Amino acid sequence: MRTNDERKIFEASGYLDDGVVSDVLKKYGEKSKITRPHKANQWLKTAVALAACAALLALAIPLAIGLIGDGEITSTSIIEHTAAIPAADNTTAEVETAPLYDGSRGLIYEVNEDGKTASLVSFHLCEDEVMVVASHYNGLPVTVMKNQPFYDLTYVPVDHPYQNKTVKRIVISDTVTKIQWGVLEKMPNLESIYFGASVQKLTHAFDGAFNFKLSSIEVSPENKTFTAKNNCLIEIETKTLVMGCLTSIIPDDGSVEIIGEGAFKLFPIETMVIPEGIKEIGYTAFDGCCNLKSIVLPRSLEVMSTGAFSHCDGLEYFDLNGFTYLPERAFRHADNLAEIKGTENLTSIGSYALTSCRMLKSIDLGVCLERIDEKAFAYEGDTSIVLNYAGTKSQWDAIEKHEDWNLRSFSLTVRCADQ
Secondary structure (H helix, E strand, C coil): CCCCHHEEECCCCCCCCCHHHHHHHHCCCCCCCEEECCCCEEEEEECCCCCHCCCCCEEEEECCCCCEECCCCCCCCCEEEEECCCCCCCCCCCEEEEECCCCCCCCCCEECEEEEEEEEEEEECCCCCEEEEECCCEEEEEEEEEEHHHHHCCCCCCCCCCCCCCCCCEEECCCCCCECCCCCCCCCCCEEEEECCCCCCEEECEEHHHHHHHEEEECCCCCCCCCEEEEEECCCCEEEEEECCCCCCHHHHCCCCEEECCCCCCCCCCCCCCCCCCCCCCCCCCCCCCCCEECCCCCCEEEEECCCCCCCCCCCEEEECCCCCCCCCCCCCCCCEEEECHHHHEEEEECCCCCCCCCCCCEEEECCCCCCCCCCCCCCCCCCEEEEEEECCCHHHHHHECCCCCCCCCCEEEECCCC
16 A cells, blocks of 8 residues: 555645645645545635546545535546544544445535534535435434525525536435425426435425426335325324425325425426315415416315415415415415305405405405405406405494505405495
8 A cells, every 4th residue: 555645645734725736636646635634624625626626536524624615526526535534643644534425426515513413515516316315424424404505595596506407306315304494495307205214304395496397205114203195295293294296195094184384385286185184274385386276175174374375376266165264365466366265254364365366356255254454455457356245334344454454456346235
């Protein structure tokens, strides 16, 4: 085996920059290894140098390094990632190496603050159709998936460079326990996903997702928190449908009682049957499902949360089926909604509930109506609507109304039974 001097395990006490890397490769040849002592600075900064090092055989990174700069190591030609094991005196004596991670290339990881686990922090450079999340990085179990490039963005456009158009399937290793905000979004060609045995928590993992082709959801049979049925991801204990996809059929066997927050958000589903037994539809559960044409609520429904069906541009018919209130932004910008059945049972209409429902020309309201909130019927342009109220004019006047309940309702007519 060659000595340290011959193969040169390079030490850097500060940042690695373009000049340093170029000098090392020029002086010691294309089989050089670059590492840093165990007590070195916590940040590794490579600028663009390593991204262009097609001849670099290995990059040895000790456990002390907590973060690799965003987008710094981009070359798929780095043949082998290795982790340096420092000598007892923290020098760069002859060392053995171990695999840095065992997943797909192009994924970026970091060591967590506890120093005992690691996180996947970016995937947008992955060039594999099947993206395998590593079980270990630097010998540490990968327990968290997070997507740092999105943290400072409130909206990520469809053509944003951080989206990944290559990945069609994600396999999440059995070590991962938590998946954070936005991790699984912006993969327009993603078709299937497999959740490993240890996933316990999803924190808006698909919030704002544009996974238009997702059609298969699988979960390890060893997972005690989640299961998959009919291509629905279900939290077992709470009976919550956490995430759906294009081919989802909501189970009617009692395994689901709640359709969770954003469960189908932005998915281009065309039909959906909400079966009896469902008690709650969560916040923005079907928000932006533009291809939905009609919905009939089950009589078992007890709660419908804010924005449940907002921005459903293609929705034409909705049957409340005895449900008694419209929550805030329930149908906001459901531009083609022309008929809502069962409104005579409503007791309250929430803020912006029917804003910009341009095709809704009339709505029947019963004497059980008690409250109308702010801008419930806000419209734009020359849209007009008639409220057919079953009670008398005095009963209508007695209904609690926000002072701006009909603000921006450019043509709203109330017809009472005694008028």
